[in-house]
Amino acid sequence: MTMLFAATNGTVVTIVVFVILAVVVVGFLGIYLTREKKPSPASDAQGKEELGETLAKEAVPRSPEGVAMQPEGVVALRSEQELRDKYKELRERPGLVRVQAIWAAVYADIDIADYFQEEREFLSENPKVQFERIVIGQDHHMTYLQELTTDHQNLRIFTSPTNLQFELYLCEYAQPVRHMVGVLVVNSALSRLPEFGVLLDGDVDRGLTQFGYTLRNWFESIPKTAVAGTKRTQNVWTRNAREYDEFVHRESELPFLRDFIRQEETLLEDLLTKATQDVTLLEFGSGTGRTLIDFAKRGNLGKVKLFLGLDHSQGMLEVARRKRDKTARNARDRLFFFDLDGAHANRAFWNGQVRLHSSMNDEAQLKRAGFEAGGYERGDRFICCLLNTLGVLDATTREAMLRNMFTAAGDDDSVIISVFDREAFEVYARELYPHIHALVGKDEITDESYDDQLAEFRAGYYYSHWFAKEEIESLVDQSGGKISHEWPIKSGDATIGLFVLAKRDDV
Numbered sequence: 357m358t359m360l361f362a363a364t365n366g367t368v369v370t371i372v373v374f375v376i377l378a379v380v381v382v383g384f385l386g387i388y389l390t391r392e393k394k395p396s397p398a399s400d401a402q403g404k405e406e407l408g409e410t411l412a413k414e415a416v417p418r419s420p421e422g423v424a425m426q427p428e429g430v431v432a433l434r435s436e437q438e439l440r441d442k443y444k445e446l447r448e449r450p451g452l453v454r455v456q457a458i459w460a461a462v463y464a465d466i467d468i469a470d471y472f473q474e475e476r477e478f479l480s481e482n483p484k485v486q487f488e489r490i491v492i493g494q495d496h497h498m499t500y501l502q503e504l505t506t507d508h509q510n511l512r513i514f515t516s517p518t519n520l521q522f523e524l525y526l527c528e529y530a531q532p533v534r535h536m537v538g539v540l541v542v543n544s545a546l547s548r549l550p551e552f553g554v555l556l557d558g559d560v561d562r563g564l565t566q567f568g569y570t571l572r573n574w575f576e577s578i579p580k581t582a583v584a585g586t587k588r589t590q591n592v593w594t595r596n597a598r599e600y601d602e603f604v605h606r607e608s609e610l611p612f613l614r615d616f617i618r619q620e621e622t623l624l625e626d627l628l629t630k631a632t633q634d635v636t637l638l639e640f641g642s643g644t645g646r647t648l649i650d651f652a653k654r655g656n657l658g659k660v661k662l663f664l665g666l667d668h669s670q671g672m673l674e675v676a677r678r679k680r681d682k683t684a685r686n687a688r689d690r691l692f693f694f695d696l697d698g699a700h701a702n703r704a705f706w707n708g709q710v711r712l713h714s715s716m717n718d719e720a721q722l723k724r725a726g727f728e729a730g731g732y733e734r735g736d737r738f739i740c741c742l743l744n745t746l747g748v749l750d751a752t753t754r755e756a757m758l759r760n761m762f763t764a765a766g767d768d769d770s771v772i773i774s775v776f777d778r779e780a781f782e783v784y785a786r787e788l789y790p791h792i793h794a795l796v797g798k799d800e801i802t803d804e805s806y807d808d809q810l811a812e813f814r815a816g817y818y819y820s821h822w823f824a825k826e827e828i829e830s831l832v833d834q835s836g837g838k839i840s841h842e843w844p845i846k847s848g849d850a851t852i853g854l855f856v857l858a859k860r861d862d863v
């Protein structure tokens with residue numbers, strides 16, 4: 357809740373930061389003071405006599421889990437060079453999966469051109485590390501930032517209207533166990549120079565990982581706007597959302613599209629009607645709400661109490677919400693369309709649980725219809741990604757999104773994926789893309805747009821990959837899922853797609 361308010365109010369953000377910083381500094385001082393009080397070897401015997409060995413042991417600080425804290429886990433960083441070296445060292449540690457950073461200071465001793473060069477190399481060499489940076493008051497570096505974010509799909513840059521005097525560098529590692537390491541830096545309010553940094557190393561002291569998660573929650577609640585280049589791929593959808601809605605539906609004139617959509621719907625509907633208790637249908641990349649809105653209107657799907665769509669294209673979300681708002685109340689009040697990148701959806705959906713962030717912004721609907729997380733969590737969930745949405749993502753986002761679908765799933769939940777079939781590409785891609793050319797970019801389709809070897813179509817910013825059965829099977833396997841059933845999707849005698857039902861693999 358604190359986070360919800362914080363996201364809408366810059367002043368409160370500052371207060372939250374002070375509270376977090378106070379907690380960190382108090383924790384740090386606690387460790388430091390305890391360290392200072394540690395008896396010298398000479399007085400040790402006397403101390404033991406006075407306090408008894410048990411009490412002396414009690415003086416060792418404890419983490420929230422009751423594990424003895426390691427003072428080396430908290431380290432002061434006192435110069436720009438120390439900070440920069442530490443950031444570099446943190447990026448080089450094995451198992452790094454995510455960096456979330458706030459850049460708000462002015463660095464006097466650091467050559468910015470070198471700094472960007474290093475960042476560029478890091479992003480190219482580590483395409484699987486997700487990097488998010490909130491930049492505050494660095495307008496003079498905007499050209500560099502736009503270039504960086506355009507060239508690197510794994511980097512997202514945001515600006516924020518807040519006037520934070522703190523920096524954060526928060527790293528998440530998957531090895532040897534999942535843990536967080538953060539550097540929190542206080543800047544001078546006058547010069548904006550970094551004054552003092554604290555390293556909280558969750559690798560040395562697992563208890564500090566808790567601080568890391570608190571810092572992440574705060575990071576995610578900061579009001580922010582994506583920097584232009586970041587929206588490169590989503591622009592295709594935002595720009596063409598209306599055309600998408602006009603061309604892509606079950607009555608399409610194109611047999612390929614009509615057959616695919618109708619069979620996909622029937623297979624999904626069959627699974628939903630077999631549900632024995634209340635369910636939520638959660639769609640990753642829900643677009644203009646084609647499936648969710650239509651299903652919410654169907655009388656035979658009363659067991660589905662919630663229809664949740666996630667998409668990160670503003671244009672697609674707007675069309676979906678506008679259509680939703682025009683439907684009858686019974687359908688409307690079960691439909692929510694959230695602004696969320698599927699590659700980062702684990703912040704909100706994990707293990708059958710949900711935590712909505714205000715940045716997911718379907719506020720008017722949340723107020724009007726109310727959203728009860730308990731309802732979502734008590735029932736079962738069907739988590740789907742339809743109409744070859746996996747194919748329009750670059751490989752890194754695809755893997756992250758699929759992994760997040762399984763992360764979102766609880767024990768009995770179903771994960772459903774439907775994709776276009778690689779074998780059908782040569783013939784059917786040449787029918788599909790000219791038919792939906794308004795979505796692709798009117799004059800951009802040429803012979804070079806089709807790569808039959810890779811089963812990939814590219815025109816302008818539009819990209820789509822069609823999948824071999826084995827490819828999907830191995831993707832599911834790598835993402836923590838196991839397939840329970842597969843159905844071919846047909847147009848006449850030809851197989852044009854694959855509809856897959858999977859479960860989480862660890863149950």
Ligand SMILES: C[S@@+](CC[C@H](N)C(=O)[O-])C[C@H]1O[C@@H](n2cnc3c(N)ncnc32)[C@H](O)[C@@H]1O
Nearest residue numbers: 593641642643646667668669672697698743745
């Ligand atoms: C091919 S459309 C499919 C839309 C919808 N599922 C349907 O069946 O009509 C792909 C959708 O995925 C969305 N998308 C692309 N990348 C995404 C991401 N990383 N996170 C969430 N949505 C994404 C696009 O904005 C677009 O709405």
